[in-house]
Amino acid sequence: MQCNQEPMAKKFSRTRSLRELCALRQSFAVRVLPRVNRPVVAVLSMAICWAFIGLSQVSCYSQEVGAAKEASEEADPSIGYVPKSPRELQRTLTKMQYDVTQNAATEPAFKNRYWNNKRDGVYRCVVCSLPLFESETKFKSGTGWPSFFKPLGKKNVSTKTDYILFYPRTEVHCGRCKAHLGHVFDDGPQPTGKRYCMNSASLQFVAKPAGDEGQSDKTSGRTSGE
Ligand SMILES: [Zn+2]
Helix, strand or coil: CCCCCCCHHHHHHHHHHHHHHHHHHHHHHHHHHHHCCHHHHHHHHHHHHHHHHHHHHHHHHHHHHHHHHHHCCCCCCCCCCCCCCHHHHHHHCCHHHHHHHHHCCCCCCCCCCCCCCCCCEEEEECCCCCEEEEHHHEECCCCCCCEECCCCCCCCEEEEEECCCCCCEEEEEECCCCCEEEEEECCCCCCCCCEEEECHHHEEEEECCCHHHHCCHHHHCCCCCC
16 A cells, blocks of 8 residues: 555655646747747648658558568569560461460460360460469360469469450460460469469460370470360
8 A cells, every 4th residue: 555655755746847847838838839920830730740641651662662572582584584576476476376475366265275285284475485374273164265273473474454345354464575365363263263364375385294295285286185
């Protein structure tokens, strides 16, 4: 009980300090504030507010930069890549491959190279050969286009919104050469729930090097199950 009580001298001292502080504040309010021009006070208040807002924005920016740095830890495949000229692309690609990868065309459903390809292997970009998808993530979507539930790496593909059909769709590009690949939708299977609906014309399938599957379809000229 005794321990909770403040000594009288200390309590008196604290009360006195509070009284002095109140007196000082009143003196400031009475003597100083009336001399200060009100617009000046308004400007100073605004400046203090903007300073606080600026500091909070700097803080948000720092967090975004930190997040961006974390995301960029994975190597960007486009760094150091030298884009091929239109002439070179026209020389090395078929007309369909050129139209799909360079002009965002769409090849016919069920009448394309890989929609029903069931072999094990990797699907590379037909323009720059960057590995994009694995056969383990390919699934039967019933759409007539090769469909995957996730790309091989986070930065192997990039996306942007297009309005070609007058409603927003998420267009998918090669992460290195920016070739158009297809679109991604949110109606895919787990574990991602994504459906990467790709054009066969933008892909080059390379079979796993095991037994008769050791050669790419480019070498053999066909894929099974088509
Ligand atoms: Zn590419």
